[in-house]
Amino acid sequence: MDRLVAIGEAAQTLGVSITTLRRWEAEGRLVPEHTAGNHRRYDLSKIKPELFFAGTDERRTIAYARVSSDDQKADLERQKQVLELYCARQGWTFEVIADLGSGMNYHKKGLKRLLDAVVDGRIGRLVITHKDRLLRFGAELVFAICEAKQVEVVILNQGEDTTFEEDLAKDVLEIVTVFSARLYGSRSRKNQKLLDGVKKAVEDSASC
Template identity: 60%
Template sequence: MSKLSISQAAKLKGVSTQTLRRWEAEGKLIPERTAGGHRRYDLAQLMGTKSELSFTVGYARVSSHDQKEDLLRQVEVIELFCASNGWQVEIIQDIGSGLNYSKKGLKRLINLITDHRVERLVLTHKDRLLRFGSELIFSLCEIFGTEVVIINRTEDSFFEEDLAEDVLEIITVFSARLYGSRSHKNKQLLQELKNVARQL
């Protein structure tokens, strides 16, 4: 087969159809058109076309250093999933709360997306990006032509553990002020809150 439809060409290149349309708009890869206006891609030209800027990115995150084994599992799942689909992947890893929008890896991911350098974002679970606010990142992906692939769309099995870590972080943010008052009641309240969070 020397002429491919847009869906066949996208599968061969390991990119989304939206990416092929963007390459056409940018003059990188111009398909032929049938009498009905459908795109047809020349196989030889397609195989010779390679995006020098765009690539598949996997993002893995855990809330604390105690969860490093889970981080490694996420990375392994993403790598195996991408390999099974014939995608070369670069994985960005973060250790930090799902409530923290300033994580180094997340910032790099956003910069890559907004620079049109991410063809596809692969996650094990939706909330690996952020505890609340993942939809904001997904909206960016839609705007900048990045396909989002979520391997496991069921509820995150680590939700309770991560939520406890997030609650502890919130408590820690305010602890310095309360401890500064030298109030025994405040110290006791903080300790009780931390104990409850760990039991979530």
């Protein structure tokens, strides 16, 4: 099956009229590619990915693990072991993607790789130990994308993550550190004193 098709075949595949496709294009909802002769061509792998990734062997299971800092590497290994054991028991063919970085950082290599695979329709299932292992804030948006792409999301523990407070403190500390680096450049003693106080408070709370 060709991935790029003319407007008539695309409309038939989606079960809509050609007029509807043209209206979607005008609204920016579905943007076709154009040939050298300026003919519309629609990529079925994007608008109907299940036609290309319908088999369980083709749409993989991805298990995702994350911790915030180097001193949590032992916890990262535990997460990976739990995920590997669970997926193996289900008989799934799977891959583990692991990140070391703040749950507030949306630019982690593993997370970007995971999201690219979801959007491209190459994943059929996402497995995580806790919701917060994916992102501190914004996990629901990722879950919505997964739902739109027909990706099953499996969360092994629906309760609160046992490392929540420690991990959140590290995430906040990272944000403070970034702002410190920026504001120190202004050589403002007031800013330095304020940020030093905030960092100390966060570090104290993390050690309690």
